[in-house]
Amino acid sequence: MNREDFPILQHDLIYFDNGATTLKPQCMIDAVVDYYSNYTANAHRGDYDNSLKVDLLYEGVRTKVQHLIDAESSNEIVFTKGCTESLNMVVFGFMKNYLQPGDEVLITKAEHASNVLPWLELEKKMGIVVKYIPLSETNEVTMERLEQTVTSRTKVISLAQVTNVIGDLRPVEQIGEFCEKHHILFVVDGAQSVPHMKVSVRDMKADFFTFSAHKMTGPTGVGVLYGKYELLQAMEPLEVGGGMNSFFESDGTFAYHDAPSKFDAGTPNIAGVIGFGAAIDFLQSIGLDKIHEHELELKRYLVQELEKVPGITVYNKEVDGAIVAFNIDGVFSQDTAVYLNHYHICVRAGNHCAKMLKDEIKVKNTCRISFYLYNTKEEIDRLIAVLQNKEELYNTIL
């Protein structure tokens, strides 16, 4: 759907790497160019027309994000440079002060590096304990397994809402309910969920929630950190400077703004945030429910067609989502990706930054196909035709 809105699709290109980043619609590109061409000015700085316009648009996007994820207030929305920065802020700006040595943080081996390494840093530096919730046979998180892993020292559960290799949707509302009851903070990485479905941070009772604009038709370099307001107020800014302070004096006294402004040190990514606003409008004009349905239909179709090709293993057949992880038996995933590239089919090969997942799925690298709204069944048919011809793989790539 809406393929005509994406200028890059005028080229001969089948883009199946949407889990990494998505293509950009003209309306988003136009919004960025319009800012640079017609009303460039800094935010929160001046009293002239263009500066005021920038303020209105920039803050307007905060409100759009608030509604997108169903936050209570736009003051709970912090702009960052991406989901990775958002998660780092949660860990090093808040958890570092909140947690004590011996406190437990639960994650899984399916998490993305950005939801693993910050915690491992804290484990190494201050002696918190990182524990892994064991995954089910289908590589999913169940309430039973989660509850069995929780102890009296568990202070945080940090999970992706949708994982980036298996693509499974975690039962976040149940987990949030459980966390609230047991006074556990719930951190949710929404990088692979917000682009593909309606989410509500209030329904899942998330304490922190993070995602990136570029995985949802927005520009690179923009992300979101949502936090419950009192938690954001308690969180330290990792960067300080202009735009976030109330005063500083030569006697050494200083004070910072309230959240979210205290996290806006320096000139923010104004063009990016404005472009992100256009991307949100674009997705909402189509409808996230409709996008979600479309992707599920594509996934089911792809799994069904892949089953007709002998010698292919799919690792996440059972899971409903926008992602299919597979390998051609006996072929290194990167060689498969290079082969598909000969036919202008873009897929990602590797561990997809989930380097511990190999312990669970018993395979280190996979080819990942991740869909978005503009993908079609015809594209899948072209992929299948190329895969059916896979005995030509080495003749093609060598």
Add this chain to the structure above:
Amino acid sequence: MDPQLRREIILNNYQNPYHKGFPEDDENYIRIRTNNESCIDDLTILLKVEDGVIQKIYFEGDACAISTSATSIMASQFEGKTLQEAKSLLEEYEAMLDEKPYHEEVLEELNAYDEIYKQPNRKKCALLPFRAIHEVLKQNGIE
């Protein structure tokens, strides 16, 4: 090189690699883990150097057809070379990959990568195992 021959050399070394798997006395070897920046190719290479000669090379790990075959060919061609010979052979190979003048006759099966420069993302794969040779030369003060 003739495309058919090139393919045969690469595929043969990929599917039946030379010295893939570690030897029993692996503690007597220099161990080098090479990771590609693309973060997929992951090979561990073991080299035994005695009396200024590379006696044995073994490797283990998961990597693409180009990396694996290049490691296999490296292992077979660099065994028995003095460190000085290894250095000049490596220079010839890197010259070929960088499209500089080189001596085709000394490279033997390594000539299979003579057109890899046309695929910049694969050049890294063809160079990956040779980091181990660089490391050995460095450790012995030759680089």
